[in-house]
Amino acid sequence: MNNNISGPDGVTSHGRWLYAGDGDSTLHVIDLEAPAQSATQQVVSTGGTTRVDEMALTEDGTLLLAANNAEDPPFGTLFAANGDASASNVHAITKITVDPAIVPAGFGLSIEQPAWGRATLRFYVSIPVIANNPAGCNYGQLIGAITCDGGLLVIDPTTLTATTAEIGAFDPGTNTGVVKLTRCGPNGATFGPRGNLLLGCTPQNNPSDTGTLVINAASKNSASISGITGSDEVWFNWGDWRYYTGSSRACGLAAGCPAPLGGAVLGVIDGHSNLLIETIPQSQNSHSVAADPRLNRIYVPQVAPFAVVGIGGDTTPVGAGICGSNHGCVAVYVHPGGGD
Template sequence: MVQRNLLGCATAILALSLATSVSAAELKQIGTLEVPGEPLNGFDISYVDQATNRYYLADRSNKAVDVFDGASGKMVDRLPGGFAGQLKSNDESGPNGVVVVGGEVWAGDGDSTLKIIDLKTKKVIDTISTGGKARVDEMAYDPKAHVVIAANNADEPPFLTLISTKPGHKVVAKIAFEDATDGIEQAVYDVATKRFYVSIPELKKDKAKGAVAVINPDSGKVEKLLPVNDCHPNGLVQGPGANLLLGCNAGVKGSGLPPVFVVMKTDGSVVKVIPGLGAADMVTYNPKLKQYYTASRGMPDGPELGVIDAKSNTLVQRIKLPGGNPHSVAVSEKNNHVFLPLNAKDGGCNGCVAVFAPGS
């Protein structure tokens, strides 16, 4: 079972609801996942493989990808891959982005390589260089074209690499973004349009001007840039239908922008600007409950976990967090558990993954 109230983490978190009473859909912390080994002070992307209900955490402190059972909360594997670990610079640290492709884990490392780990043997079966100098970060998978898209967000200029998941793992395309002056962030694949969508936080050093890049996996080219103003998009996830939620970094100290989230359609039309919360890194979506979850780590009064109703595109809950650099968030569609890693430095635990679920 999920470890409950482990190391006092649960008591350190205060839920602030925007509703007058607690509904069944509102989140409550139900416990934490203990991360053994070195204290969890360095981590990056977290990911749930919905087919197996396994939760994967890019654990830089222990130079591995940690695997938890999404139902019991028990750690079932730690996958070492010769990763760089947490170095002084995040740009050279790893593991970073994580995605599951069949029986393999694909994880980005700090030396511009992507490592493929076989889940049966627990061994690295291939290491792919993307040709840069800094880390391979966030990724997404196209099961139709059998291609993974991976971002080198810290290189100058930042670039995307499209890699075949077929034997040999051929690099099929490389796309540089000369005008992207603050990296490349979260990517998502849309089955309906058969396209990748990728957050571009900033264009030509203008913090108020960002974009979502539309990538054709077959041609390996950018088809268009969908402009996004006053958002500085980091996170990106697909919601119901053609809707995309942009996890705006707007609202973080020094951004000069008010905190918002933006809901946009895949054609670039803006559905709604949601005020009040922002300063986000990753975002995720639960189609079962039709809710988005936001890792709003940079709010001026402290980090928060946000809940947005995807039917009305309304902010419905804000959960105040003690600290812990909560920039990574993932959700299980099987049991509606939301996973939010917190570091050991100021997260209210010795480095743990806080677990939330709908209350009653």
């Protein structure tokens, strides 16, 4: 299977409208109030050849940013979304690329999880690796390990009116552009309290990554959280004020956490103090997490055993132990008394 063209991929929703990315570079717009046979209202192309992956909506649901992370060079698409409308009229506004001096083409560099900042009215997109961060680092143009850190792309959607836009280095005057990060090559990004973003740094992107980063969207002040690294998707649960990380490389190895010990975990971080609370072992390659803030339930997909699914399967006994079978599952964790 070619993961770059597989689907479905990223998903998000607002009200009756569900938005899902697919492997053929399309966004599917689904009406949750319609009968199943007619639920898909639109299929909108981003103009690429690979999957539409992770995405984020504005708080009112009228703008959506989706990432084509597997394109070379990668790009994002800003869509006009449906908000609370009763009929679907989704369309692309702007194709967004990053200055090739920051994200050079031809080296498999990507953009990853976007998040919406309701205080700053900006989209924030994690970039795993950027060139010249620090100067002279290896982003893939040289033989050997990657030594470049990542970045955080800040986008003001009100400035995007043309069909294409190229965004460069960070401009503090406009609060837009690519912020250089230190000791972090992030995949995941999620907003928590006080305008803070949690970024899922991982040795998969830079082997020297050993922590997880919290950065303030306004000031850009940041702090590293020790004891947890290697996450892909990250999530903040407003029901219990905790961040959750899908850390498939928590063991600190760029290639993943091998058997017999494994090392993939669900990381739990206090949103008040930005300190690690605990880690919970997960199936090998488990890298996604989501939370329900009303029920304080945390959902973590588990990988089926290697003996069942082959490459990419769990070579440890952890997943089967969580699921109670060899078929894979979604583990559901509950935080009793969340919100106290």
